[in-house]
Each structure stands twice: as structure tokens, then as C-alpha cells.
Amino acid sequence: MDGSALRVNISIAETPREDTVSALVRRASAGDTKAFEALYRDHVGRIYGTILRLVAMDRARAEELTQEAFVRAWQKLGSFRHESAFSTWLHRLSVNTALMALRGKRETESADEEALELAAGGEIPFCAAERGDLERAVSELPPRARAVLVLHDVEGWKHEEISAELGMAVGSSKAQLHRARGLLRRALGEAA
Amino acid sequence: MSEFEWRNGMRKVGGPVEPDRDLWPDIAAKISAVPQDLRPSRLPTFAIAAGVLVACGAVLFAWQLQNKPAPQQQTVAVNTPAPKRVINNVVESDEHAPRKVLANANDELSDASVSIQQALEQRPDAVFLVNLLNKTNSQRLRVMKKSYAG
Numbered sequence: 001m002d003g004s005a006l007r008v009n010i011s012i013a014e015t016p017r018e019d020t021v022s023a024l025v026r027r028a029s030a031g032d033t034k035a036f037e038a039l040y041r042d043h044v045g046r047i048y049g050t051i052l053r054l055v056a057m058d059r060a061r062a063e064e065l066t067q068e069a070f071v072r073a074w075q076k077l078g079s080f081r082h083e084s085a086f087s088t089w090l091h092r093l094s095v096n097t098a099l100m101a102l103r104g105k106r107e108t109e110s111a112d113e114e115a116l117e118l119a120a121g122g123e124i125p126f127c128a129a130e131r132g133d134l135e136r137a138v139s140e141l142p143p144r145a146r147a148v149l150v151l152h153d154v155e156g157w158k159h160e161e162i163s164a165e166l167g168m169a170v171g172s173s174k175a176q177l178h179r180a181r182g183l184l185r186r187a188l189g190e191a192a
Numbered sequence: 193m194s195e196f197e198w199r200n201g202m203r204k205v206g207g208p209v210e211p212d213r214d215l216w217p218d219i220a221a222k223i224s225a226v227p228q229d230l231r232p233s234r235l236p237t238f239a240i241a242a243g244v245l246v247a248c249g250a251v252l253f254a255w256q257l258q259n260k261p262a263p264q265q266q267t268v269a270v271n272t273p274a275p276k277r278v279i280n281n282v283v284e285s286d287e288h289a290p291r292k293v294l295a296n297a298n299d300e301l302s303d304a305s306v307s308i309q310q311a312l313e314q315r316p317d318a319v320f321l322v323n324l325l326n327k328t329n330s331q332r333l334r335v336m337k338k339s340y341a342g
Binding site: 029031033036037040041044045046048049052053059062063066067070071072073074075076077078079092093096097099100131134135138149153154155164165166167181 | 198199201202203204205206207208209210211212213215216218219220222223224226227228229312313314315316320322323325326327330
């Protein structure tokens with residue numbers, strides 16, 4: 001078993017009960033940094049993992065954005081409404097933080113998107129691809145296609161949620177997903 | 193490959209990942225320097241309302257712009273039913289829009305963008321605000337490009 005698998009198991013096993021989390025959130029909202037540190041330790045793996053995939057496996061950038069997300073969460077704990085799960089609120093806030101950072105890059109996205117779209121074809125399966133190959137291929141996708149793929153196929157978001165988050169039509173989200181999958185298949189087919 | 197097979201394959205890249213180092217010391221240092229925002233309910237409502245109102249104002253302003261006499265392409269824009277497309281249509285169809293008018297539109301959109309960002313500060317998990325901000329900034333960019341081109 002490799003290290004990453006071990007970390008996943010530990011994280012799931014140690015996921016705190018919601019009432020414990022709620023108590024920690026209330027204490028943190030009152031300025032208790034120890035409680036906030038406990039929340040950080042409980043959630044950092046999921047938050048960092050999601051941000052890492054959104055920023056193309058750039059670990060330094062993911063660390064920076066993860067810090068920013070937790071600092072924003074600390075500042076905005078007062079706006080957290082306890083009727084929703086804290087983990088969902090924190091995850092949304094973190095994705096927003098990453099997407100806001102990516103948004104600045106949107107205009108620099110290459111103008112040859114049409115060419116990439118055309119290149120996104122074929123039905124090359126990637127069943128045999130290793131995690132490292134997959135991560136590398138995902139990280140090399142164009143930013144918007146990568147964001148849609150990560151949010152839909154990895155994080156399990158619906159197209160309606162993605163379209164709202166990324167400021168695009170539902171149809172565009174579906175098209176970007178189709179494009180991303182095509183590019184991924186192609187990249188993995190060439191790597192095989 | 194079926195949807196199920198694809199999703200199964202993509203699970204390989206999902207799941208938590210621990211950072212290479214403990215980020216908490218840096219976070220602790222930062223949060224010790226920033227105060228918590230303890231205004232959970234009232235300001236967001238006003239800020240969101242202000243943002244949406246200003247954005248609507250910008251759209252209405254552009255709508256008026258669109259209805260003035262102009263080149264033939266505007267017939268197509270007038271027939272477009274969705275108000276949110278107005279600025280796009282103005283920028284795309286009115287090749288002779290005066291720079292001052294475009295500057296005013298840019299100011300309106302800039303104010304809207306600021307208001308929405310303030311609202312987002314209060315409700316960082318609000319998906320619709322990101323959507324609204326993206327659309328506003330996208331419209332603003334189009335107006336700016338048109339100003340520079342004109």
C-alpha cells in the first residue's frame with residue numbers, strides 16, 4: 001500500500017461526527033484558534049486535494065490557495081449558517097478561492113481552443129492508466145476543461161452547479177466535459 | 193467505455209491529499225493578524241441587493257443605448273429577447289458607439305463588480321455571486337476592448 005492510500009484511510013476513519021464539528025465551529029467562530037486548528041486538521045486533506053487538482057497539480061500554488069481558503073474561512077465563519085454541513089461550506093469556499101485565482105488566467109487561455117476541440121476525439125480507454133499518468137494528463141488540460149472535469153468526474157458536482165460556479169451555460173459545461181474527456185483519452189492513448 | 197467505467201477510472205485521481213508540509217503555522221500567523229467578520233446577516237443582504245441593482249442599472253443603461261438609431265445590425269440586437277445579452281449585442285453591433293458612452297457603461301459595470309465582490313466577501317460560498325461576478329467582468333472586458341478599439 002502506498003502512502004497516499006494510507007492517508008486516505010486515516011482521513012476517513014478520523015472524520016469527526018457532525019455534532020463535534022458543529023461545536024468546533026461555534027468555538028472557532030468565537031475566536032478559538034485551537035478549535036479552528038482542529039477543523040483545519042480534519043479537512044485539510046480534502047481541501048488541498050481538490051485545489052491541487054484544480055491548479056494542475058502545482059503543489060506550491062495549491063499550498064498557497066489552501067492557506068488562503070482557510071484564512072478566508074476563519075474570517076467568514078460568522079456567515080456560516082449551521083443548517084448546512086460545515087464541510088460542504090468549507091469545500092465550496094475553497095473551490096471558489098481556487099476558481100477566483102484561475103479566473104485571472106481565463107483571458108490568457110490559448111486562442112487555439114477550437115483546434116483543441118477538434119483534436120478532442122476518439123474513444124481511447126484509459127482503464128490501465130496509473131494514478132500518476134491520470135494526474136499528469138488532467139493537469140495538462142486547458143484550465144476550463146480541467147475545472148469542469150475535476151468538479152464533475154472527481155468531485156461529483158452536477159452540471160448545473162458547475163455552470164453556475166464557472167459562469168457558463170449548462171450546455172457549455174457539458175461540452176467542456178466532453179472536450180476534456182476526449183483530450184484525456186487522447187493524452188492517455190498517446191502515453192500508453 | 194460506459195459512464196460507470198469512466199467514473200470508476202477517474203476515482204483514481206480523487207480523494208484527499210495531504211500537503212507536503214504542515215500549513216497550519218502559516219495559517220495561524222495569518223489569522224492572528226486578521227479579524228473575524230462578525231456580521232453574518234444584514235450587510236450581505238444590502239450588498240447583494242446593491243450589486244444586483246447596479247448590475248441591472250448597467251444592463252438598463254445599455255438597453256437604452258441599444259435602442260438609439262444606429263447601423264443596420266442593431267435590428268438583430270433589438271429583436272434579441274434576453275436583457276442579459278444586451279451589452280454583448282451593443283458591443284458587437286454598434287460599431288460607432290461613442291467612447292464617452294462606453295466609458296459610462298464601464299463605470300457602471302465597474303461599480304457592479306465591486307458591489308458583487310463585497311457581497312462575495314460576506315457570502316464566500318454563494319455560487320450565484322461568482323456567476324454574477326464572472327458575467328459582469330466579462331461584459332466589462334468587452335466594453336473596455338471596444339473602447340480601446342474605437
